[in-house]
Amino acid sequence: MREKVLYALGIAAILLMAYNLRAIAALPLDPPLGPAAIIMPPVAKLVFFYYAAGGVAIAAGIASAIAGLRFLRTRDFRYDALAVASTEVGLVFLAIHIVTGCLGTRTVYGPSWAWEPRLTTALACGLLYATYLMLRSAVEEPAQRARFAAVWSVFIFLNLPMLAVAINWWRANNRRTLFWRGGSDYIAAWLPSILGTMLAMILLGVLLTAVRMRQEETRRELDTLRRMTHAL
Amino acid sequence: MTAVTYGFIAAWAILVGYVLTLVNRERYLKRELTGVKAMLESGQASSKAAPAPPD
Numbered sequence: 001m002r003e004k005v006l007y008a009l010g011i012a013a014i015l016l017m018a019y020n021l022r023a024i025a026a027l028p029l030d031p032p033l034g035p036a037a038i039i040m041p042p043v044a045k046l047v048f049f050y051y052a053a054g055g056v057a058i059a060a061g062i063a064s065a066i067a068g069l070r071f072l073r074t075r076d077f078r079y080d081a082l083a084v085a086s087t088e089v090g091l092v093f094l095a096i097h098i099v100t101g102c103l104g105t106r107t108v109y110g111p112s113w114a115w116e117p118r119l120t121t122a123l124a125c126g127l128l129y130a131t132y133l134m135l136r137s138a139v140e141e142p143a144q145r146a147r148f149a150a151v152w153s154v155f156i157f158l159n160l161p162m163l164a165v166a167i168n169w170w171r172a173n174n175r176r177t178l179f180w181r182g183g184s185d186y187i188a189a190w191l192p193s194i195l196g197t198m199l200a201m202i203l204l205g206v207l208l209t210a211v212r213m214r215q216e217e218t219r220r221e222l223d224t225l226r227r228m229t230h231a232l
Numbered sequence: 233m234t235a236v237t238y239g240f241i242a243a244w245a246i247l248v249g250y251v252l253t254l255v256n257r258e259r260y261l262k263r264e265l266t267g268v269k270a271m272l273e274s275g276q277a278s279s280k281a282a283p284a285p286p287d
Binding site for chain 1: 235236238239240242243246247250251254257258261262264265268269271272275276
């Protein structure tokens with residue numbers, strides 16, 4: 001049953017992504033959708049991947065923190081598996097967010113890395129996700145490892161709002177110009193494809209999290225069996 | 233090629249790379265699990281076959 005759900009999720013994600021790619025390719029860059037075309041024509045369509053991947057990364061961070069808190073309350077290791085799975089998948093989507101952002105920055109500013117606020121905070125969050133995974137591999141004892149990781153996932157969650165507010169806090173112009181100076185026609189025409197891509201990526205994220213979570217459960221079963229083998 | 237194409241390729245390359253990592257990990261875990269289960273079964277069989285320790 002679980003396998004079938006995973007296959008269905010994968011097929012739905014791929015179909016939705018294919019449909020959206022077709023829609024994105026068909027979107028015109030000419031006026032009245034002009035503001036984006038005038039400001040940065042070649043990279044305007046990167047926002048479909050950039051925002052979708054960032055959204056999934058934030059959702060994964062939130063899921064990890066909730067699972068961490070649930071683990072601290074219940075000591076149920078399934079929540080620990082969910083926390084590690086969603087953090088790892090979140091790191092993958094954050095990498096996509098940063099890479100597509102760098103390509104946009106390269107076209108607008110010249111260098112690939114211009115310390116643009118949203119990308120810088122995304123990098124900081126990515127490093128926090130990476131330290132979560134490093135922390136887990138550094139602690140041997142399973143209960144202690146899960147407890148430390150749960151606390152760290154809550155700390156990561158507290159940093160996530162920075163991704164959303166970085167632009168306003170540090171007053172960077174490019175992304176705000178691209179999206180919010182575009183006017184209602186621009187947003188109305190592009191928003192369905194942005195949301196569609198985000199939904200496809202969320203489905204992919206859920207699928208990958210479910211697979212990774214199952215692997216974590218298998219790893220725990222393996223550890224238990226190894227301990228039994230040593231006891232014999 | 234445009235930046236969009238590069239972005240698209242980069243995004244999918246990262247995803248495909250992660251999926252390959254997951255597949256490799258799955259294979260490793262299955263192999264380890266089979267090995268440990270076999271070891272456990274052989275250990276249990278040998279402990280049953282061994283004579284009981286004297287009281």
